[in-house]
Structures are given as C-alpha cells and as structure tokens.
Amino acid sequence: MDRERTWWKEAVVYQIYPKSFNDSDGDGVGDLQGVIDRLDHVESLGADVIWLNPVYESPQADNGYDISDYRAIHEAYGTMDDWEELLAEVHDRDMRLVMDLVVNHTSTDHEWFRKSREDEDDYRGYYYWRDGEGPPNNWKSGFGGSAWEHDEEVGEQYLHLFDRTQADLDWDNAEVREDVYEMMNWWLEKGIDGFRMDVINLVSKPEGLPDGDPEQDWTGIEHFANGPNAQAYLEEMAERTYENYDTMTVGECVDVDVETASDYVSAEGPMDMLFHFEHMFVDVGDRWLSPAEWDLPDLKAVMSHWQTELDGWNSLYLTNHDQPRIVSRFADDGEYRRQSGKLLATLLFTLSGTPYVYQGQEIGMTNYPWSSLDELDDLQSIGKVEEAMEAGEIDAFEEVQDIVRARSRDNARTPMQWDESEHAGFTDGEPWLAVNPDHDEINVAAAERDEDSILQYYRTLVDVRDENDVLVYGDYQLLIPDHEELWAYRRTLTTDEGTDEVLVVLNFDDTETVATLDHAERAGEVVVANYDEVPTTDGVLTLRPYEARVYELE
The missing domain is CATH 3.90.400.10 (Oligo-1,6-glucosidase; Domain 2)
Structure with missing residues (x-):
C-alpha cells in the first residue's frame, strides 16, 4: 500500500457529463453556465475534484469524444469565457477541475x-x-x-x-506527440488541475498492423491495447506536460491487467491512477449482446485482486458515462433502491483508492426503460444492434431489448434529475435525450427534503472518509470470499500512533443473511450504517436486505 499522503488520494471526484447535467438556456442541451449554476450541489456533496467530460469543439458524433478543435469550446456548451468562469468558480470553492483528454483519435473534422x-x-x-x-x-x-x-x-x-x-492518430509520428504535448501544456497553463485520459493505452499500434483474433469480441484488441511503445509514450507525455504541475491524472485503460497497470501507476509510473474494466465485465458474455449472470464472489474476487495486488493507487468507480446505473446493475432499483444505493456507496467509500461519483449516482438514479432503437443516441448500442441485424443474428430490436436496457451507455446519459417538474429541472426546452420517467420520485429536491435519502448518506460517507485515515490508507483484507450474499473486509492502518482497524460488512441480497466471520467478535462502535438501528453482535452478524455496516474494531 502506497501511504505517501497526496491530495488526490484523499479527494472525492465528482464526474459531470455536461450535455446531461443542467441546461441554462433552454435549448435542451446542458452547458457550462448550467454547470456553474449547480456547483453548490457538488460542493455540498463534499467533492474535492470535478472531472468534466469533453466540452471542446466537436461535431458531436460521439458526444464530444470526437474533437475537431482542442482549444475551443463547443458552441452548445458556451464560450471560452464561460469555461474560464467555471474554472474560477470551482477554484473559489476550493475544488479542482480535471479535463477530459482525448488524444488516441480526433474527429475527421479536425x-x-x-x-x-x-x-x-x-x-x-x-x-x-x-x-x-x-x-x-x-x-x-x-x-x-x-x-x-x-x-x-x-x-x-x-x-x-x-x-x-x-480517426486514430499515429503516435509513432513525433510531430503528432509534439502537437499533443503543446496543447496539453496550453490547458495546464490556463490553470486546470489534471487530466482524465481517454483510452490512453491504445495510442501505440504494432508495426505491420497484424490480424487480430476473430474470436475476440473486439477483434485486434490484443495488439492495439498496451502496444509496444505505450509505456514509453506515456512516460514522455508525463515528463513533457503534467509532471511539471501539481496535477491529478487518471488514464482510461482497456484490456489491462494488474501487472500492466502497475507499470503505468507505480511510484515511477507516468500516471497517478487508472480506470480498468475487469469489474465491469462480470456480467458480460463473450460478446456485447451476450449477457452473463454475475455473482458476488466473482465481483469480490476481481475488485479484491486489484485492492491487494496493484503496485500503485486505485481509482474506485462503479459507473460513469459509459456504464449503466449502479442500483439497476449491481443491486435493486425497485423495493430496495434506497438501501441498495447506500450499500453501493458504502462499498465505494470504504475500499482503498480515490472514489469517483458520477452525476445522479448520489440520488440513486436508475436505468431507462428503452423500448426502441429510435430512442437511443449511443453509437455503441446502435452499432452493435445494427451489426447483429445485418449479420442475421436478430430480426428486431425487441429480441435484444432487455440486453440494451441493461447495458446501453445512454442509461447514464439521461438528464440529471433535479426536481419533479416536467423535464426534471434539467431544461425549460425539449431535452436532447429522454428524461427517466421515475424523476417525479427520484430527484435532488426530494432527496434534500428527506433526511434519510441516499444523497444525505453520501454526504455522511464523505465526512466519514475524511475523518478516518484507515479508510484512505489502510490495508485491505477480504473475509469469507466464497460467501454468495455477503461482502466483508477489514481495513487496517498502523502508524506511530498505533493501529486502527475497521470491519465492513455488506449484504448484497434481498433477504436477511446470517454469518459468522473473523473479527466480528471485536466489533465495537458503528462508524456508519444504512439502517437506523444496528443490533449488537457477539461474532454472529444478522444483516437485513441490502444492509451495510462499518464497525470500529476493538
């Protein structure tokens, strides 16, 4: 465990997808002034860092991940003056701003x-x-x-x-790299606090561009992920740009294992942390349209492996703009939505690493009930369905409707639900993507009025993590790894002042679950829990549906 204290290890990151966050001018598209208008919400959550999805000039074929001008703001989001106002407002609140960096490819309009x-x-x-x-x-x-x-x-x-x-940039061309570094330094000089780097481990392609394994869902990925010069190019990038500033960097890395990740994020590595996808594939079959049943031991095994084996710092996320809503995916978005949202938040804030909260996660937003291909905007979902139709694998959307409902990136991109009004307080116009019909119940205004809401619980967890170094820097030990319903682990931190220990117990089932586990007999004060009354324990724990508890160990 890397225990060197840094601000980005102790931070909580709030991700904003601006197109869906808040619309200030009524055109149905979120914008920078809309973000500024809602900064008090982000600050009140206790976030330290905002990760802003792309707002650069773009034809918006892939919602801004197709950049046509890295040094201009897309007109639907506002102007550079708006962006500079946002940066100043973020800094005035003692928060930091991390920009999305998309340099594996550019728009063909660039x-x-x-x-x-x-x-x-x-x-x-x-x-x-x-x-x-x-x-x-x-x-x-x-x-x-x-x-x-x-x-x-x-x-x-x-x-x-x-x-x-x-179109993919050829990073073997030194002039490409020089132009990218010059652009990055331009933004750093404007005062940003770091980068989230999109699919950054794809920048190095192998010489000769060999054929890929056709059995892979993404044919060729074994060649273009972590290519021959990826490490060298990222080290060069760091040396030439952000290592010269007080920044936070996180790289999105596809098809990366713990060993390769350690090269990227160790103390000598070019990035502070990275996003891997292993835990995002526990419910995915061998193809995008092939679902798979997931079980808790598999999820525990993947995340625990990264907790204990990574030589570097973890990033902690359960959803983002590319993933479904967490209560719909990993718990219960119906009867136990409130308990589920709190349980998953407890997991996020008590593992080792920097937690990332995606907009709407803090109020328990759910997946959208998509009923036709025409409702979707997500290029990935549309492309995968159309490819299956062209191959004769399916005849109609209805055959894969349940899979798309569960997997589409658009689940995370429906507008942020601020209140119970017609368009959830997101816009006075017609929203670019449909508002989830459950917004009359699930929204920020309702959560603010409810002392027992998921939102209030997130605020509590931020405070708990701030007050307990063991939850930031402590070692992780998985308990009862094969248990089908419970995820239990111990966090331990030894310093000159002594040893702090906490026990985290999470019931991922919709029924009461009883378990005997190591260290439970030492369970003392309850640090945080998602039920009001927590029964005493003598080593045997009885947990209610989707119950989460964190104990001090005596």
Whole structure:
C-alpha cells in the first residue's frame, strides 16, 4: 500500500457529463453556465475534484469524444469565457477541475485530418492510411463493424478504433506527440488541475498492423491495447506536460491487467491512477449482446485482486458515462433502491483508492426503460444492434431489448434529475435525450427534503472518509470470499500512533443473511450504517436486505 499522503488520494471526484447535467438556456442541451449554476450541489456533496467530460469543439458524433478543435469550446456548451468562469468558480470553492483528454483519435473534422486527407504540410503521417479498396487487416471497431474506412477522396483506408468519424492518430509520428504535448501544456497553463485520459493505452499500434483474433469480441484488441511503445509514450507525455504541475491524472485503460497497470501507476509510473474494466465485465458474455449472470464472489474476487495486488493507487468507480446505473446493475432499483444505493456507496467509500461519483449516482438514479432503437443516441448500442441485424443474428430490436436496457451507455446519459417538474429541472426546452420517467420520485429536491435519502448518506460517507485515515490508507483484507450474499473486509492502518482497524460488512441480497466471520467478535462502535438501528453482535452478524455496516474494531 502506497501511504505517501497526496491530495488526490484523499479527494472525492465528482464526474459531470455536461450535455446531461443542467441546461441554462433552454435549448435542451446542458452547458457550462448550467454547470456553474449547480456547483453548490457538488460542493455540498463534499467533492474535492470535478472531472468534466469533453466540452471542446466537436461535431458531436460521439458526444464530444470526437474533437475537431482542442482549444475551443463547443458552441452548445458556451464560450471560452464561460469555461474560464467555471474554472474560477470551482477554484473559489476550493475544488479542482480535471479535463477530459482525448488524444488516441480526433474527429475527421479536425484540421489535422483535413490536412492529412489533402496531404498538406506532411500531415498525411498524422493518421494511419493504407492503400487498397479492402481493409488492411481484420480489426473491428469498438462500436461495431470494420475499424477501417475507405476515403474516396484519398483512395485509401484510414484506421478508426471507434466511430468512423474518429480517426486514430499515429503516435509513432513525433510531430503528432509534439502537437499533443503543446496543447496539453496550453490547458495546464490556463490553470486546470489534471487530466482524465481517454483510452490512453491504445495510442501505440504494432508495426505491420497484424490480424487480430476473430474470436475476440473486439477483434485486434490484443495488439492495439498496451502496444509496444505505450509505456514509453506515456512516460514522455508525463515528463513533457503534467509532471511539471501539481496535477491529478487518471488514464482510461482497456484490456489491462494488474501487472500492466502497475507499470503505468507505480511510484515511477507516468500516471497517478487508472480506470480498468475487469469489474465491469462480470456480467458480460463473450460478446456485447451476450449477457452473463454475475455473482458476488466473482465481483469480490476481481475488485479484491486489484485492492491487494496493484503496485500503485486505485481509482474506485462503479459507473460513469459509459456504464449503466449502479442500483439497476449491481443491486435493486425497485423495493430496495434506497438501501441498495447506500450499500453501493458504502462499498465505494470504504475500499482503498480515490472514489469517483458520477452525476445522479448520489440520488440513486436508475436505468431507462428503452423500448426502441429510435430512442437511443449511443453509437455503441446502435452499432452493435445494427451489426447483429445485418449479420442475421436478430430480426428486431425487441429480441435484444432487455440486453440494451441493461447495458446501453445512454442509461447514464439521461438528464440529471433535479426536481419533479416536467423535464426534471434539467431544461425549460425539449431535452436532447429522454428524461427517466421515475424523476417525479427520484430527484435532488426530494432527496434534500428527506433526511434519510441516499444523497444525505453520501454526504455522511464523505465526512466519514475524511475523518478516518484507515479508510484512505489502510490495508485491505477480504473475509469469507466464497460467501454468495455477503461482502466483508477489514481495513487496517498502523502508524506511530498505533493501529486502527475497521470491519465492513455488506449484504448484497434481498433477504436477511446470517454469518459468522473473523473479527466480528471485536466489533465495537458503528462508524456508519444504512439502517437506523444496528443490533449488537457477539461474532454472529444478522444483516437485513441490502444492509451495510462499518464497525470500529476493538
């Protein structure tokens, strides 16, 4: 366990997806002034850092992850003056602002790609162009279909690991890296506090672009994830940019294991922490449209492995803009939604690492009941369904409706639910994506009025973590790993002042569960719990549906 104290280890990060957070001008799209208007909510939660999803100039094919100008603000979100006002307001509240960095690819509307297409000023080498009418290899896009697009103007194919409008930059070209670093330093000089780096471990592709394993859902990923120069390029990036500032960096890394992750985030590594996806695949089959039943021992095993084996600092997340709502995915979004939301929050704030809270998570927002493909905006969901239709695997959306309802990224992108009004207080206009019909019950205003709400519990957990170093820097020990309903673990921190220990017990079942476990006989004061009255224990614990308890150990 890395116990060197730093502000970003002790911080709580609140993620804002601006398009869906708050609309200030009634056009149905969230914007920067809307974020400013709601900063008091973020501050009151106890967040220390805001991670802002992309607000750069973009044609919005993939909601801003297709950037056409890294140094301009997309007009739907406002202006650079609005952004600078946001930064000042965040800093005035003693919070920090982390920007999303998308440099594996650019929009095909970017000036670099336009010049590359026209072979102007040596920009052809900024992207992966290959001769021929057919794809150079069998790599697939993460959104479905070939990862190669034929450009009629050029007469060649270009690589896009995501949408065809997101062309991959060739990081082997030193001029590409120089331009990226110059842009990053431009933002750092403006006063931002770090970067969340999108699919950053994909920047290095292997020489020759070999064929990929067709049995993989994402064909080719074994070659383009953690490529031959990924570590070297990230070390160079760090040295040339953010290592020269007081920043926080977190890299989104696909197809990464603990050993490779440790190279990226160890004390000598180029990033402070990273997002891995192992726990996000416990309920996923061998393909996107193939569901799998998940069980608690599997989830415990994955997350505990990262807790104990990572040489570096963990990031803790259960959802984000690319993942379903947590109460719908890992617990109960019906009868026990309140208890479920609190239980999952307890897990998030008592593991070792920096917790990330995604907008709406703090009020227990749920998945949307999608009923047709036309309702969706998510390129991934649409692409996967259309690919299955074209392959003759399905005839209609209804055949995969339940899977899409469970998995679509749009579940996290429905507008933030501020109150019970027609559009949940998100906008006075027509929202760009449908508001969840349960907003009349699940919203911030209702949570503020309710002393027992999920929102109030989040605030309590932030305070508890602030007051207990053992929950930040303590070692993690998993107890009863094979138990089907209970997740129990001990956190231990030994300093010159002595040893602090806590016991965390979480019941992931909708029935009462009884267990005998090590250390329970030493359970003392209850630090936090999601039920009002906690019975005493003599080593045998009886937990109610979705009950969470954290004890001091005597």
